[in-house]
Amino acid sequence: MRRLPAAVTLVTCRQDEKYHGLTATAVTSLSVEPPSLLTCVNREASAHRAILESRSFCVNVLPHDKVELARLFASRKPEDRARRFTSDKWIELATGAPVLDDAIVAFDCTLDQAIVYASHSILIGQVQDIRVGDAHKHLMYLEGEFADLALTGTLRR
Numbered sequence: 183m184r185r186l187p188a189a190v191t192l193v194t195c196r197q198d199e200k201y202h203g204l205t206a207t208a209v210t211s212l213s214v215e216p217p218s219l220l221t222c223v224n225r226e227a228s229a230h231r232a233i234l235e236s237r238s239f240c241v242n243v244l245p246h247d248k249v250e251l252a253r254l255f256a257s258r259k260p261e262d263r264a265r266r267f268t269s270d271k272w273i274e275l276a277t278g279a280p281v282l283d284d285a286i287v288a289f290d291c292t293l294d295q296a297i298v299y300a301s302h303s304i305l306i307g308q309v310q311d312i313r314v315g316d317a318h319k320h321l322m323y324l325e326g327e328f329a330d331l332a333l334t335g336t337l338r339r
């Protein structure tokens with residue numbers, strides 16, 4: 183799977199006035215009508231239950247300069263978990279899930295379906311609101327490393 187490059191996102195939610203989140207690369211668009219996407223979240227992730235109970239989540243696509251934030255949301259250390267929402271600007275859209283102000287794009291979703299598959303849940307979200315940021319250089323993950331993706335070469339049309 184390391185050879186499958188992926189955009190790095192933060193999947194976040196708010197439950198009982200508390201923010202939760204995780205770093206996720208298992209994210210894909212689904213349908214246009216209704217606008218939807220899915221993400222696969224480990225059922226042991228601390229945010230998993232909060233997403234199921236709040237019935238909402240936001241997918242924040244990270245710019246290249248948010249590697250430390252991606253590491254923070256992937257760390258299982260309690261002290262790192264406590265720092266996740268302390269250093270950046272977060273706003274709220276339709277569902278109340280935290281939206282990273284610096285995200286390249288953020289999709290604010292209501293949870294439509296949760297399908298358990300082995301260790302993970304496939305979470306299908308219907309997009310309620312979208313926020314498009316200014317950044318264009320994506321943070322990627324491949325070969326077990328974080329990397330930048332900037333459109334430098336010719337687009338193959």
Ligand SMILES: Cc1cc2nc3c(=O)[nH]c(=O)nc-3n(C[C@H](O)[C@H](O)[C@H](O)COP(=O)(O)O)c2cc1C
Nearest residue numbers: 204205206207208222223224227228256257258323
């Ligand atoms: C680059 C990267 C991608 C990840 N993608 C996913 C993912 O798609 N789904 C998932 O459940 N965990 C994924 N993880 C792991 C979680 O981010 C992490 O294990 C966990 O949720 C940490 O948070 P917690 O201790 O609060 O549960 C990824 C980790 C990294 C470093």
